[in-house]
Each structure stands twice: as structure tokens, then as C-alpha cells.
Amino acid sequence: MSRAIIPDPIARQPWGMLVPLFALVMLGGAVLYSAAGGHLQPYALSHVLRFCVFLVMAVLISHIPKRIFRAAAYPAYAATVALLVLVELIGAVGGGSQRWLNLGFMTLQPSELMKPAIVLVLARFYESLPSSMTASWRGLVPAGMLIGIPALLVMLQPDLGTALAICFGGVVIMFLAGLPLWWFVGAGAAGAVIAPIAFFTLLHDYQRNRVLTFLDPEQDPLGTGYHITQSKIAIGSGGFFGKGFGNGSQSHLQYLPESHTDFVFATMAEEWGMVGGLFVLGVFAVVLTWGMRVARSSPDRFSSLLGAGLSATIFFYVAINLMMVMGLAPVVGIPLPFMSHGGTSMMTNMLCLGSLMAINRWNAGSRLLR
């Protein structure tokens, strides 16, 4: 019907997801505009421009055929691990920890690339794994190593948040791949035992403090608890309709730390209130539901696992960030997708989104073939 008027490549885009997403990015731009004191520079303009650039990238990715995804899975994973080792080496030489590579035109955090890469490689792994082996050690050990190596490298940087994100993406794929349920239950139980031990031995002091502070932010209101307390004040003082655009005192008077990156949701909620918060939650619900629907409607194992893993990765970002800013999780440096200012995070999320769009195309293609 409308295909006659609207060109096919445009009509075939998943507009039901994209339109709310554009709105979310524009809201993010507005919040960053306000956070910069009513200026497009340095945050808002580059935020929107980056989104546009990466959107083009996502559309391009969405045209890549499935076989290239399949073929690229292991090399992409290996290359990312190599980059992680490289950062580690540069850090060791330069003295002190380093998380990024300076490419000249931008700084690249390989650990970010690992989030989609781990999903991709595990989807490929379970696709090629014979069904009967799913419940044997062959279904667990290689996958565990694929997750463990990058997670360990990222942990060494040290970047707990990203390491957890990698593990989360990997474990969701393993779960969906059909590994026996009791393995997860058992691992969960073991985790409950090991976690307290790890807490006191493996974690760095600052990480341990973050957890302790999360449990009782008022204990140290001017130290590490400051972030959470100020963030809750910003969100709570916004009320239902917010203080109005440009009137957020918490962010403008610099009480709210990282008001344009990790705590951008608090900046938004202060000025836009609960209405703004529900809108953001709603858009994420739309995007993630779309992602899961794409995954579930995929006919083959590779794309269904890949789609679900990518959605879970985006979900992990959203959930951990929002729980953090609302005082439900410890402070881990995880930005809010599509709203926080920052190139790497935008790139990762658009890689995920582009891949989901690709799966969507494959699905449409296979439906046509049928």
C-alpha cells in the first residue's frame, strides 16, 4: 500500500522502534544542552552528530548478510582479545592502568567492542555445537573460556562494570542456548558462597568501597556516598513534572557529579520529572521488546541467539545504569545508552542495534522466501 509511495529501503526500516529512539536521542541532546549551561557545545551537538554518524553505520551493518556475520565471528573476537592484550601491554609499559587506545582521531576502548563480540562469538559457537553436546562439558568449557579470557583481561584494567557486562552477555547466551538449568542454579549457589570471599580478596579497595557505600550511602555522605546521595536528591526533587528545562540546580551548581555521562538520567529527571523518566523507560521498553521480538522470530539458532544476546547487552547497560542512579545498585561506571555523552558507548550500542536491524532484515528475507 504505502510501498508505492515510500521507497522500499526506507519503508523496510523498523520505524516502530526507530522513531521512539530518535525521540530519546533528541531528549538526550536537550538534557546535555541544559547540562552545558544552555549551550550546544561541548555535549549536545556532538551527541546528536555522533548518533547520526553511527546510525548510518548501523544501517550499513544491517545490510551485511548473515554468512559474513558467521564468518567474521571468530576473527572479530580474536582481534578484540588482541586489542585487550595490547592495552594491557601499553599500560604495563606506560606504568599504571590504561583502558583505551589512542587511534589519533578517536580513543577506542577495546573492552566496549568486546560486549557485542562476545555475543557474536558465542552465538556462532552454539550454532556450530551439535545439539546433543549442549548438555555436556563440550557445551560449557569452551564457552566459559571464550567468556573468561576477555572478562579477566578487562578485570585487570581494572573495570568491574564492563567485565560484568561481558559476563552477563555471555551467560544470557549460554542460558538461552539450552544449557541445563541446574548448572545455572548451581553456579548461582556457588556464586552466593564465593561472592563474599571474592569481595574481601579480589576487589580493589575503591570497588569494595563502592559496594559498602551502596549498602549505606549516608555513612560517608561527602565521600563515595556523595554520588548516590546527590543523584537521589536530583531525581527526587524533580517531582512529577520536573523543575523545568534549564532549571536543574543539582546539575547546574555541580552538586551532581558526572551530570552529562553516568548520571545523565538524574540530570534529566531533575528537569523533566517523573514524566521524563517514564518516557525514557518507555522508549527502552519499546527498543528492547522489539529486539527480543526480532530474536524470537528468527528462524535459525545463530540469529536468534545473537539477537537475544544483543538485546540483553543493551538491557544490561540500561538496567545497571538506572539502578545505580536511583540508588538500587552500587556505583559502577556504566553509561546510559543513547543519552549519556560519550562516543564509545554510543558506538557499542549502535553496533548492537545495527546487528539487530540486520537480523530483522534476514528475518524479513526468510519470510519472503517462504
Next chain:
Amino acid sequence: MKFRFNFQRHVTQGMLRNSYDRRTMVVGAIQGGIGVLLATRLGYLSILQNEKYKLESESNRVNLSLIPPRRGWILDRHGTPLASNRADFRVDVIPERMATPHETIAQLGELLSLSPVDLQDLRDKIDSAHGFTPVEVASGLPWEQFAAVSVRLPELPGVVTQHGYSRSYPNGPSVAHLIGYVGAASAEDYEKDRNPLLITPGFKVGKDGLEKAFEAKLRGVPGARRSEVTAGGKVVRDLETREDVPGSPVKLTIDGPLQDFAARRIGLESGSVVVMDCLTGGILALCSMPAFDPNSFVNGIGRLEWKMLNEDDHIPLLNKAVRGLYPPGSTMKPMGTLALQLNGVSPDERVSCPGGYRLGNRFFRCDAVHGSVDMRAAIEHSCNTYFWSMSHRIGYEAFAPVARMFGLGQEFDLPGTSQRYGTIPDAAWKMKRFNQAWTDADSLNASIGQGYVSVSPLQLAVMVSRIASGRPLMPSLLLGQPMPDGPALPLTPEQFAVTREGMFRVVNGSGTAGRSRLDLDGIQMAGKTGTAQVAKLVSRGSVGTWKTRDHALFICYAPTDRPRYAMAVVIEHGTFGARAAAPIAKDVMTFLFDPAKAWDSLLKLEQSWGGTAQERLDARYNSFVSQYGVSAPKVSQDAAKDGDVAADVPADEPQAVQTVVQNVDAPEPLPTVSPPPPPPATPGPVPSASPSLTPATPR
């Protein structure tokens, strides 16, 4: 378990697909659940707890800062300020909030061009301050320097700039002991009274003198300023300001110009001048010199200035007018004549003075051979023989009660002065103090104001005001609030007239102070000299080192026909009363009737002294700076903290000065010269253990 293990062997693609579908449902449900949880949490924070967080956001945004109230002025009787406030640009630091104290201080030093001595003093003050109490870096800054610091505040955490008021004492050292001074509240003050005003930069409390006594009245009510501040403490804009309510003024009976004149007239000497109004008892001047500059205590005293004040043998930190105790010497004699008359001695009875008085085998030598003297002549010529023979006859018991009746040995209700009341000895006192019986030699010494007797200049002024007015005047300091008279004096006007006649002749007759006659038409002064022995002397106390010289005293009143002003002058180690004390009294009295004339003579004197008291103090400080630089030892903690300088005076304050009296020819009971330290219960002096005879005051 077992079942599952068996089951695994037959996993098929279809089973995996089913499992996938089920598990994506589970994952989706968990995601949805977390979404609902987040929405609930959002609602809880922004709806249910909205009020609480709104309040917290406001208390973040708005900073309430106190504006220190302007301190009430202290005025003299003419309404001229003795202590006022001047508008001022100032810089303080709050040590606790300084991130890098060393660098911050160095940078401040550069911006404010502080000298090495200033910087050292600043570091001392910061060391001894308790973290939260502000420490003044500089005040009275020019706008350029103030602005230079203000614009750099973001890089200088813990530094506070302020445009406020600071205490100023226009007369400087002249009023130092009377008014006292102010300083930042100490940590102890804050412990006692958790008033945030106390740790507000720029706020000062009274530390000594009247400033301390009238603290409650002078303080006022602080203002407040609400301003919007960033997390870094930078003020974005002021929202509203409530003005402070200045403290109430305190109006004194003090005559400012007179106080200033009298203080400056003391010149290079160490001494005090007390002037009282014979009509009301109001104190017109209460000077003790040399003194410190109260203005320099306001910002906390520096090392060098402290060293300078402490090393001065003239003890500038002691208020000698109320805390200096001296043997009154012959200034006791007019009071003595009243005591004699009260005990039935006729003023016309004559005593022959052969140049001394024999008591047993000892001979008490008078200053001259006065021949036959009556009561008036005994005052006029200060004849010791007359008083020795009379006291031997009537008994010293007749003297002590009258001395107390005239204010000697008494403490007066004067705010802001911590007086020492000295000693009017009697037999009971000596027994209690030394466990020794009273001797006739004690009587002889005490009758001419030597031996165990010690009094303060304030008491001498009260005594002479009572003699002059015939009324039991009580001294007062607050204008319009005279103290009610004490118990009536049991003496007739005729009896007073005899004593006054004697004092008149001291100045206007052929008496000891003839050279200090007032050079004014129709106004005459009556007085009495005193020369009080300080040490056991081989020769007369007018030669030798300064410390061993006699104290010079003079009491007087004027005009003689209708007494209006009474005065006591005590010059430490000034040699003769007539030489050192009476000329000062004469000039101060002249000032009361003809200021211009008095200034003429003072300005001439000051030229030869090297400037006014303030100028000499400044010059002395500068010479200390060039001599010692930053090598002076630190200000003692107590002094720096409390500023309680009076408690910190060196050991040789006048109270400890010995009145060891010369025994001309007696081998007898001789003095164990080292006295025991005064027990706390007896604030009186410790006179020499062995009194003996006195070749006391001549002239």
C-alpha cells in the same frame, strides 16, 4: 537429577528451540520486571519522597552565611569613640578546609605581599588554631589586593575574603588597659557555646577589659545572607540579605582626650594616672603606661611584638592602675591626720622633730630637722617624726580602720578591671600571715605607708577623692550610672579642713611640691607627694639602677576651694614624688582646665622623647623586626589562645617588689630577704619579712 542426566543424551534441535522460546520468555519477563521495579522506584523517589529531596536540593543550592554584627562602640563622656569599627577588606583562612596549606599560604603571601615576619606569624596562628576557627591573614587591605585574592578563590580552598568591619581603637595604647581588646573566639569559647557565629570569619569577642566585661551588650545580632552556591563553594548570586543589628554602645565616664593626654604625659616612665570626678565618683582617666597597641591584638599578636612586650622591664602587659601594688609612702599621711583627729589628737598639738625618732635602741631617721611641727606642717613638710611619735602614742590600730574607710585595701565594683586590693596590715593580719606578733616598729613603718602597706593607684585616687569631697565616693565607669556612696565618713568638716589645709600648703605653701603649683589664674591644687622605698638601700633610692630606685607618688585635687577633680599618679622607680610624679599631675590637672596650654608643654616633651606613645611603640617594633627578623620564639600557647595577657606577666610585677626598709643603726631582727611566694588566698603583697625603720619620704 538423574532424570535430567538421562534426558541430556537425547537433546535435539527441536528441544533446544522449545527451550529457547521458554527461556526468552523468562528473560523478557525478568527484563520487564526490572523495568517495573525501576518505574516504581522512580515514582517513590519523585512522588513520595519529593518533599524531602526538594528540601535537600534547596539546602544544597542555598548557602546561609552569617554576617558578623557590628560591635557596639565604646564612647567616652563626650560621645567620642574609644573603640569603634572601621570598614575593611579582609582575608581569612579556615585551616581545616585548606587542601594544601603550604602552597596556599605561600600564594597568599605573594598576593598580599606579606613579609617573612608576617608569614611566620600567620603560620604560628594556623598551627595553634583549631581546624574550624578562622584565622585572619590580613585586614585593612586595599581593593586591588583584596580583588586579587577574591578572583583566585576557586584555586584557594579554605580562603575566605570578606568585606566587613573590624575593631579599631583610635587612641591606641592610651586606652589599651582600660578598654582591653577583641580577638577571634577561642576553641574553648566554641566548646562552651556552640554558636556558629563564633566561628564565622571576621567575628571577634572581647578578650580583656571592658570589651570582655560588656561582651553581651556590645555583641549585637548577626545578619544573614542567603546565596546560591555551587558544590565548590563559589557564590553564584545573592538571594536575600538580612542586615545585622549592631551592638549597643557603652558610654563611659572616661574623658577621652584626658585619658589620651595623661597616658602620653607619662612618657618614657612606667606608671599610672587615675583621675576621678569629685562630684560623682566617675573615673575620668584610668591610664597605665607603657601599654600595648590593642589594634595589633585584634588580629592576633605576632611573635616579635610579643617578644617586645614581654622583654620590656616596664611591663606593658600589666594594668598598673588597678593591678599594680605599691607602698603608698607619704601619700598615706593626709589620711593619717584624719585618723589622728578621729582619735582625739588636736591639730594644733606640736611635735618636735630633731631629725628622727628614737624607739628603744633604734633611731628612725627623718629627712630633715623639721623642728616644731603641728598637724598641718607635718603634711606640708612630710615630717615622719610627727607620725612616728603620734602612732606610737595612739597606736597603729587607730590608723588601719580609717585607711580602709578611705578605700585603701578595698576592691571596687568596676566592670572590666580585675583589681588587686593590696594590704592594709594590722596585728591580726600579721599573725595570720607570718605567725608573728605586731611590733612597734611595724606601727611606725605602717604609719608612713611603708612596711607591709601596699595599695593600688586606683585606691589612692579614691582616697584623695574622699578627702577632697568629704564624701564616701565610690568610683564608677558608666556615664550616668554613678555608684551610691559608701557608709558615711565619721569626720567633721573642720577636721577635713585641717587635712586639706596641709595638702594645700604642700603645693602652694613651702611644701614638698611647691614647684608643681598650677600655672592657672584662680585655680589652685592641693596634693601630697610620696616616695616609696623599693629595696634595701645602702644609699638613697634616687641613684643606682632603675629597678632599685624609689617609686614616685603624688595625690592631688583641684580646685582647692570647690574640689572637682581628684588624681593619683604613681611612677615606678621615679625617684622622688615631687620630681617624677607631681609634674605629671600638674600637667594633667592643667589639661582639665586649659587643654591648649597643657598640649603645648606635652608636645615639647614628646619631641625629646621621640614621638607619641604610639609612634614610639611602632618605632620599637620596627627596630625589633630589623634586629630579630623571623628568629623570635613562638608566642606562648596560652597567650595566643586566650589573650589573657594579665595572667601571663613576668614574675617581677610590682606586687613582688620588696619594700625592704633601711635600718640605720640597729643590729636587730634582720630581714630574711627572700619572701615566700604569695599563697593564692592572699592576693596582697609580700613585703619584706623584717620590717624595720624607714627613712621614708622627704620633701
